[in-house]
Amino acid sequence: MIKVAILGYGTVGSGVFEIIRENKDLIAANAGEEIEVKYVLDLRDFPGDPCENVLVHDYNIILEDPEVEIVIEVMGGLKPAYDFVKAALDAGKSVCTSNKELVAKHGAELIRIAKSHNRNFLFEASVGGGIPIIRPINMHITADKICEITGILNGTTNYILTKMDKEGADFASTLKQAQDLGYAERNPEADIEGFDAVRKIAILASLAKGKTVDFEEIYTEGISNITDIDFKYAKTMNKSIKLLGKCKNEDDGVVASVAPRLLSQEHPLYNVNGVVNGILVRGNMVGDLVFIGSGAGKLPTASAVVSDVVDAVRHLNVSTTVMWDEEKLELEDFSKSKKHFFVRTKADKKDIESIFGNVEYVDAGISGETGFITEKISEEKFSEKADKLGIISRIRIEG
Amino acid sequence: MIKVAILGYGTVGSGVFEIIRENKDLIAANAGEEIEVKYVLDLRDFPGDPCENVLVHDYNIILEDPEVEIVIEVMGGLKPAYDFVKAALDAGKSVCTSNKELVAKHGAELIRIAKSHNRNFLFEASVGGGIPIIRPINMHITADKICEITGILNGTTNYILTKMDKEGADFASTLKQAQDLGYAERNPEADIEGFDAVRKIAILASLAKGKTVDFEEIYTEGISNITDIDFKYAKTMNKSIKLLGKCKNEDDGVVASVAPRLLSQEHPLYNVNGVVNGILVRGNMVGDLVFIGSGAGKLPTASAVVSDVVDAVRHLNVSTTVMWDEEKLELEDFSKSKKHFFVRTKADKKDIESIFGNVEYVDAGISGETGFITEKISEEKFSEKADKLGIISRIRIEG
Incomplete structure (x- = not known):
């Protein structure tokens, strides 16, 4: 029996609570252990709700309870989620989260802290809701x-x-x-x-x-x-x-x-x-x-969170491999990136061609303007030319 | 350094050999260990091919070499793949395979044998080629x-x-x-x-x-x-x-x-x-x-095989959870399954309606025949009625 705590009883949190209850037996079979929600943390009260018996308002109760092996953070936002998650990892608990802000901002650090305790910081639900994408990148590709x-x-x-x-x-x-x-x-x-x-x-x-x-x-x-x-x-x-x-x-x-x-x-x-x-x-x-x-919704997102909980139970004292260092990746300047642009302008074709050269016109029957597709050029070059021509709008073309 | 052997140097086998060589460093980073192909088993010779130095014709060399931790079976078919894989597992090696015939026929047994040795029998590439589908079912859903x-x-x-x-x-x-x-x-x-x-x-x-x-x-x-x-x-x-x-x-x-x-x-x-x-x-x-x-092709399939090898290295002496018992699942009789059918017939509408009742006609301008969609009925009922009416063909409608 593995005891977990849910931080935040909003849409996703109540979904996690529901799934752990509804699919209890199959989750136990998949995890190799029964999973019990020992605490739900929320500032609010939920009279009559099934979470009532395990509801607490003070995070320290969870943090100081050594029986809680896994903390499920589904509050969202950075404050107090970041402090709560860090404290849980430092207390030697694994953390599963759906919080994209937290992961985008502090992912590498939290992975490092989890690793240092042979615990896991998992965040499948932070991208794509119920879609498996974090785990495929970490474990398949x-x-x-x-x-x-x-x-x-x-x-x-x-x-x-x-x-x-x-x-x-x-x-x-x-x-x-x-x-x-x-x-x-x-x-x-x-x-x-x-x-x-x-x-x-x-x-x-x-x-x-x-x-x-x-x-x-x-x-x-x-x-x-x-x-x-x-x-x-x-x-x-x-x-x-x-x-x-x-x-x-x-x-x-x-x-x-x-x-x-x-x-x-x-x-x-x-x-x-x-x-x-x-x-x-x-x-x-x-x-x-x-x-x-x-990509969103109570149960799909909660399903991904619970799949992380199953993963955390399967790897209770083993840190699973996630390649994400704190070292920063220098991105290439976006202004150098090349593509075709679709452009709308009130300028005439002579000006369009003198500035953009070889273009492909698109006639959607809109009067008073001209639509065209540029050759593949950099963002930088495009901006220069667009400023010169004067345009209504432009959309990048994929591929 | 983890040593592996590839059984079969056909399309997939040579792809596995190529990927392990080409993406060596990133695979080592992902697996946490460098991976070296110590043997390639094939009955044929490949003079001048990069596999030449590690090519063997006798499976016992691989089986009896305790350095070989993982056997990659990409020969296909049941004979001798089944015996080879079983022997490898019994010798305490993990096995990764792309062989759908082997997995469909003996999957549960081979998983059990692997488990009994704290080893893994992995088969991501047996379904959907390079698509992650086995691992998402086992580890995500x-x-x-x-x-x-x-x-x-x-x-x-x-x-x-x-x-x-x-x-x-x-x-x-x-x-x-x-x-x-x-x-x-x-x-x-x-x-x-x-x-x-x-x-x-x-x-x-x-x-x-x-x-x-x-x-x-x-x-x-x-x-x-x-x-x-x-x-x-x-x-x-x-x-x-x-x-x-x-x-x-x-x-x-x-x-x-x-x-x-x-x-x-x-x-x-x-x-x-x-x-x-x-x-x-x-x-x-x-x-x-x-x-x-x-779903197929040398490199996509081989990529999935190598992802299994990485997984096997990450879980070298731990059996990963795969829920697939040898106990048989009794399928429901297909003849009871209900759906809409699209039907082509030379019969006239009077007969169609007297036998099939409420139908929806489809006019594709084909002379000498009539197309129609039935109400939702069982396979069994459909066959009876179709026999009575006389039909050219029928296709099931999905959904």
Whole structure:
């Protein structure tokens, strides 16, 4: 019998509690030990809730109880999660977390502390919700150099973009609808502006490269400038627009970014729609692997958290191998990265061609403007030329 | 330094040799130990090949060398692979294999023998080539009851069906083309008739259920009866035809099958085309997870084999948890399983409706016959009615 404590009885925390109760026997069979939730920590009370009997308000009770082998941190945010997790690891407990902010900011340090105690710091649910992606990178794609990771890592923005794509709706009304349905927060900035996705791609990039990728150094652009007219052009090109987190080996180094991109129908992430997440990992031997599933939601995320708990029980006093050092990975300057751009402008074709040279025009029947695709050029060069020409907007083309 | 031996220097074996050499340093970092191929076993000679220095023709040299900790079996087939693998495990070595025949037939027994020596019998590459699917089932989907596994598990048949779909070609000429390109064997029966796929779904079903599913008891139907006219109907329905291996909890028990099925555009496997494989796993908590990648090919398959070797090194004297007992799982009779059928017949609508009741007609403009979709009925009931009516063909509808 292994005793665990859950920190935070919100959406994910209550899901973890429910799964451990509902699937008790099969989890015991998989873990090799029965798992019992000895404590749930929350500031609130939950009268009548099944967690009531194990609810505590003081973290020290958990920290000082040597029976608690595994701490499940599902509070989110950095404060007090970071201090709580560090204290648990220092007390010789393993920690499983769904907290992408914590992992993106302090992952390498917490892995090191866990290792020093022969314990584990596991965070499968911090990226891609229920989708196995951390464990495949750590435990499966171990014979390959990982050349690229490209993911639809945020369900809210994917829901909005899918709606805009399928229904021709504009951004503002789609966002409002998503908020009404609970798919977007009242304060949607973290999702819409890519701040959620950038932490997730930083985590994946750090694991793929074995060094720390600082999410604050990753070029980040959200979807709030994407319009229904952009989708009209996209349709003409047989493409869709997705918010992609990317980390890729390019000529001069590793380039990482979060930005909306135009994706062709042949791309394996083209059909990843709605709140679903999808992640492509390219290895130098295995080629392209694609992982698709629920990127958020109570039970999918909690399922991934509990799979970490099972893993922690299986490796109770053995630190599993996670390659992620505190040493920083210097990213290649994003402005050097080359790609095709789709551009909308009010300029005339003579100016377009004199500045951008060989371009491919896209006629979506929008009057008063011209759409075109550039040759493959660097971000830097593109900005120069775009400034010179004057443009309405531009979207990067994937691939 | 961990010493390994490769049994069989065919496509996969030479791929394993190449990856261990090419990605040596990163594999050493991931495994925590350098890995050296001490022997390659093959009956043939390979003058000038890099394997030449370590090539042996006598298995006993490997078996009796205590330095060899891990045996990599990539010969395929049951003889002599089964005896070789059993002997290696009995000698206290771990075994990694890509051999689906061996795993489907003797998996549970070989896992038991490995466990009894605190060693591992690993077989990630036996299903889905380079796609991580065995390890996710064993190590990730551990908090969920697995309700369904549905997979495109054979690249050859998927290549043929994709060609027929996209190009309107007929079966015979597409098969010939696939053979000319090396995507289909000269003797294509194992692929075409589903004998390859049925072993793979049996392995996945056994792991999902923890008991042995006998592949010989799984209903198996290949694609050799699928015609270009079937694809014309499929197009009219906005569907495609895929050969699916399935294992699903239905009302009265677990139903397993391999058969061509009509898939709608919304199905996550609809866009898995060409030689690519795709597998959907449905958990009772996590929902649908989809894994897509190269299902065959030298380097993708070898990559999965080497990932097993890394895993075996990480767990050198610890048996990792694999839930697959020798006890047999009694499958529910396939004839009781219910679904919609798409039917082609020369009978008239009066007879169709008097026998099948409420049907939905599909007009693909094919003269001299009628296409229709039945209500959801059991295989058994369908056969009775189809016999009574007289039909040209029928394809099961997925979902």
